[in-house]
Amino acid sequence: MLIIKDISHLKLYLKAYRDKGHSIGYVPTMGALHQGHAKLIKQSRDHNQKTVISTFVNEKQFNKKEDFNNYPRNKGKDYDFCDLHNVDVIFEPSSEEIYPDNKSKLINTYFQNILCDQFRPGHFDGVITVLNKLFSIIEVNKVYFGQKDFQQLKIVEKFIEEKFPNLQLVPVSTERQEEGIAYSSRNENLSKKQLQEFINFHNSVVQFTKSFDRQTQIKEANTLAKNFITNLVDQEFDYFEFRNANSLEIEGKISEARLFYAIYKGQTRLIDNIEA
Ligand code: AMP
Numbered sequence: 666m667l668i669i670k671d672i673s674h675l676k677l678y679l680k681a682y683r684d685k686g687h688s689i690g691y692v693p694t695m696g697a698l699h700q701g702h703a704k705l706i707k708q709s710r711d712h713n714q715k716t717v718i719s720t721f722v723n724e725k726q727f728n729k730k731e732d733f734n735n736y737p738r739n740k741g742k743d744y745d746f747c748d749l750h751n752v753d754v755i756f757e758p759s760s761e762e763i764y765p766d767n768k769s770k771l772i773n774t775y776f777q778n779i780l781c782d783q784f785r786p787g788h789f790d791g792v793i794t795v796l797n798k799l800f801s802i803i804e805v806n807k808v809y810f811g812q813k814d815f816q817q818l819k820i821v822e823k824f825i826e827e828k829f830p831n832l833q834l835v836p837v838s839t840e841r842q843e844e845g846i847a848y849s850s851r852n853e854n855l856s857k858k859q860l861q862e863f864i865n866f867h868n869s870v871v872q873f874t875k876s877f878d879r880q881t882q883i884k885e886a887n888t889l890a891k892n893f894i895t896n897l898v899d900q901e902f903d904y905f906e907f908r909n910a911n912s913l914e915i916e917g918k919i920s921e922a923r924l925f926y927a928i929y930k931g932q933t934r935l936i937d938n939i940e941a
Contacts, residue, residue, distance in 0.1 A: 697737040698743045702848075706752060723795040789817070792821070796821065808834055883922050904927050906924070925938045
């Protein structure tokens with residue numbers, strides 16, 4: 666397994682792979698790796714001869730400095746994890762390597778002013794800015810993204826269609842812990858009590874999403890969703906609502922929907938989405 670920090674070296678290795686006719690899969694991450702990332706890695710390994718992962722904590726996508734500083738980081742563990750999961754290359758660039766002039770920022774124009782874009786202004790600008798850099802450096806065949814970050818997946822799908830038409834995006838379903846919650850780097854920041862509360866919350870939400878007749882209109886279901894979340898006294902949240910999984914609009918029937926939530930446990934913001 667190679668650990669590469671600079672772009673020129675990475676490009677040399679990737680060119681050598683391409684010259685040998687190897688297909689290359691790429692898994693962009695922010696490190697603090699877990700079983701959700703392992704699922705993406707496994708898919709890439711199943712589809713390609715070589716798998717590259719990046720572990721760059723992208724400051725530009727954090728709208729609060731504090732959130733960036735508190736984001737979990739554990740390089741040693743990540744190396745062991747990648748080794749165990751047979752990753753070929755870890756790309757671990759510095760901020761200076763990715764943003765030499767630190768100026769440019771792309772503006773996202775897709776799925777705006779809803780869900781995370783409404784509550785984390787500029788977040789997706791940061792996401793597509795870094796992906797624009799990374800995809801230009803890491804020229805590969807396929808890139809793997811999780812449905813855990815559903816709005817991100819939809820935005821990246823559009824962005825790739827427009828700017829990197831030769832790159833194939835592969836969506837990967839959410840890997841969940843036995844207790845039901847999704848694996849997430851941010852779970853590491855929860856106390857034992859907060860983790861248990863989050864598990865209870867998530868499982869009650871799963872039951873709630875199952876309680877609807879398949880023909881129910883999303884709009885109607887959202888009235889009940891609003892009651893559900895506001896009845897949970899003290900549960901801070903940014904959003905809790907059903908949306909059409911295709912358009913991300915509040916339109917159509919519950920059978921076409923996902924329930925999207927962003928809640929807080931202490932300072933930790935937790936997002937997930939559940940098929941209705
Ligand atoms: P992150 O390191 O949190 O930026 O995530 C990197 C990639 O892993 C993104 O495409 C995420 O959607 C995906 N991912 C994160 N958690 C999970 C999970 N539990 N199951 C599947 N994919 C995930």
